[in-house]
Amino acid sequence: MLLKNLATIIIGILFGTITGLTPGLHINTVNQLLLNLTQINAFTLSIIIIAMSLTHTFLDSIPSIFLGVPDSDSIILLPGHRLVKEGKGITAVNLTLIGSSTGGSLLTNLKMIRDAAADVTVHVSYF
DSSP: OHHHHHHHHHHHHHHHHHHHHSTTOOHHHHHHHHHHHOOOOHHHHHHHHHHHHHHHHHHTHHHHHHSOOOOTTSOOOSHHHHHHHTTOHHHHHHHHHHHHHHHHHHHHHHHHHHHHHHTOOOOOOOO
């Protein structure tokens, strides 16, 4: 069971890598293909979707930063494009990865704090 789930996670990471690095291909497209073309049970499918979503979130910044840079006479709206034009494209990708990692860590920690706080019973007495 553990090896099957690990293989499922690896499949999700591979699909997420493909969707993250390919402009125009989104995880929802792959989700629909998996739902319609395979007979995967719901638990295995959810593992694939979660692994694919997390991988896609981290990797989709790479093509959006490097492939969408406007011409020199255009207005640059995104900070990543400005950094690419200054020759700091790797810095832009690193900053997006740091932001994604920090956001994921904060979300996980806030969920753990919320779950721990839900176990605490508070008795309030007005008089």
